Amino acid sequence: MLWVFVGQMLLVVALFMWSDFLPSWLNQAIIVSVILVSPLAYLTVLTKPAMRAAWRETLRDTWALNISIIRACGRLFLPSTFMKFMRFIASLKPVPTTIDGWITVCVLPFKTCIVATFPMIWIFEKFISNFSHFRPYGRTLGLSYEPLVECFLISLLGLLIGAFLQALFCRAGRATVTLRFFLFGIILICVSLIFPQAIRI
Secondary structure, three states: OHHHHHHHHHHHHHHHHHOOOOOHHHHHHHHHHHHHHHHHHHHHHHOOHHHHHHHHHHHHHHHHHHHHHHHHHHHHOOHHHHHHHHHHHHHOOOOOOOHHHHHHHHHHHHHHHHHHHHHHHHHHHHHHHOOHHHOOHHHHOOOOOHHHHHHHHHHHHHHHHHHHHHHHHOOOOHHHHHHHHHHHHHHHHHHHHHOHHHOOO
């Protein structure tokens, strides 16, 4: 198959380079051969027993995969699955009952802000840049990400305070996780300052 592909490419190059010097019947013969060689080569390969067996096995695996996907999707709508989901929802506690839980819930919005701020800016920049009539969008639309950046910085402070409170009142490990989010936010700020084009287009 590799030699067939190389031969086709050589014929195409010859057609583009010397089509003006070659007779029209020869140009037509080259075009027909380029079009017909690939199907004939593939049919020749498919006549081999090993290749036919491999294709049959691939088709069987594809069919089995499709059947398993259909069954899995069907299980999602079974009454038993719905009841398990409802029992899980009912088992959730509406509000925390310990200091550990309350501090963790209060820190969660700050963690979400750290994770979501820069991806939101990047996605919005990419979306706006695809519409040429919005350019220059910074002046035309008056876009500003200062509120998002301010929320990001406030979230860093909130994480630092939350980590301190977790170190005092929560079980071991909570403060470490919060500090990891804080360090992740610091890294994002450093990357955005060193590589501003990673955010702005």
